[in-house]
Amino acid sequence: MAVYNDVDDQEVVNLTQALVRIPSVYRPLDPKANESRTAQYVYDYLKGLGLEVYIEEVVKGRPNVIGILDSGRPGKTILFEGHTDVVTEGDRDAWSYDPFGAVIEGGRMFGRGTNDTKGNLSAAIAAVHAIKRSNVKWNGKIILCVPCDEEGMMIGIKHFIKRGWAQGVDGAIICEPEENQICITQKGAIRAVIRTYGKMAHGAMPLAGINPNTRMAQIICELMALEDKEKQRVGQHQYLGLPSITPTIILGPEKGEPQINVIPDQCYSTLDIRTVPGQNHDQLRVDMENIFTRLGSLDPDFKASLEVIESRPWTETSLDDPIVRASVESFRSVARKEPIYNGVPGATDGTFLHLAGIPIVTTGAGDRHIPHQINEYIDLAELIEASRIYAQTAMLFLNE
Template identity: 45%
Template sequence: MTISTIERQILDHIDDAQLIQWVQELTRIPSVWRPQTGAGEEAAARWVAARCREMGLETHFEEVQPGRPNVIALHHGRNNGPTLMFEGHTDVVTEGDPAQWTDPPFAAVIRNGRIYGRGANDMKAGLVCALIATKAIVESNVRLNGNILIGAVCDEEGQMIGIKDFVRRGWADSVDAAIICEPEENHLCIAQKGVMWMRVRIEGVMAHGAMPLTGVNSAYPMARLLTLVHSLEEREIARFGCHEFLGQPSITPTILRSPHVGEPQNNVMPSATETILDFRLIPGQDAAWLAQQVQIMAAAACAADERLCFQAEVLEVRHPTHTGRTEPLVMELA
């Protein structure tokens, strides 16, 4: 691919040493959301906002929930042209047991050409790349025929309250195209699975293990339900096959609680059993229809005893997405 004079002018302002330094700095700021202590993304977001202000961007610091802000920064071009968004998130998943790490999880140690730290890959590095790219554009004095918008949002690893707030406040209305700076092994990712989470609770009657006939065990109908859910997954795979980019759809029971509240005991039959179902959707699947099927299957699983009842609730739906191969941004980056 031939690089234009303007592109070369911008690329000449990419500072690799600063990029590495910034990735280390941002990785060293823990930004795991910890509800028990209230610790979250604020320190990381303030670091991002400071870098944006240093390069002269119009910077907005918007609190979504206490300690959980979004940072939105704008570099204005000329001619009132289109807006390209660089999107990333400041939160990272839990580091787990620090004793299992070779180095401290937030040390951002460089070894064998890699930076090791929780969130270095997902996605402090991608966020820093967006900052460095924008900084190079600013310092090159190239006047774009459009705008750059950086969105560093909170809570991508949870309920996505950050990007929802970004949309609710109207920021997305001005965005014509977006590059999501997630790690994809340097490949363009033009499709994304959707997700639906459901909670299903089956209620029976608690009893002592020595007198099980005085109660109704909720574990058995839950076992029947999960068997039916597995068969639904197999039917969906047979219907939709393997997507070119996303592979097969799936339905995964991720949490199973019995009893659903309180402490389990070896000699007590649970009064209720609860599961969370994680649906990963590919284009063409119908989330509402799938939720209806779970309702039908839960009713069937409880049909053996009139004392059994169930509750099935959709917690969240995020639909699958696909960007066409011939979209201008895809063609330009391919």
């Protein structure tokens, strides 16, 4: 059942190159800057392989693609997920290569999305193609889930689940750059907005106003203390490290033009909170609201609001789960060594598949520190290995 030998190495490379050369950065102010061209290419490619394929627009210009390979025999369903969107290339002049050129040099391919995650999407497609043309008998069904907007609010995977595509899936491989390590857990994420409210006044006469900036500073100091408390309470996770509460944006005022000699009437801040097993998102929200209550009891002019705009819980999959066992055994067969277990420092589309009741493993080629950087790259030998691991994982999982 060594179907991984049927993976076409050149197909993995060529498909990655083709996808990277189609820019799919989402830019809200540019109606042509989205995932539509990449999604159409994937749709046509999967059609050409003879798969059952669907394309569904989530919002205008931002479609999901779903490909299905059915064995025709009853059995389990495995899902491979890889998104089509990539982050902005940033300063093009800072790149040593065209960010959408997919240049190959020294065994590496350079370009935005090579690592995160068009390379791994290509590896998954090539793996399914290898299974289709092999003579190996297998049971059940394989789904290729190719959503938009993983780098944003993950509207693609949410739409995929809402449309019912996740029903009946028994296990999922999230195709992200993890150096082909077996990631069985991932951090949760809370994205929140804090606003403090004051009264405008001349900077020379601060008593005539109410300064929202000093109130925001108090909140941030209290949040630092809450972070320390949580670190001490849950400790360092074996794979994910420590939790964090990070203020990322501070604006005063939120709207209008700031001026050095004017106290603004409002201050705006955002939080990027990353959680680990042992933390409860609802309790963290209560803890933050208690900070506001406490500060308000000490200051009659204190006024603040908290808005949680996204809550993505941490995930954890048992080592005994069939999708983990299949991933581990596949890695051993292909790489001929023991796998490294790890965790994902950020949330992925797998977060929402997990919430839908699907056990997940996150694995794929690529240095896990390279995503979103200038001169992003993928090592082609590692990428080909990932494709073989994907193919063998599917066979082991479906024929168990």
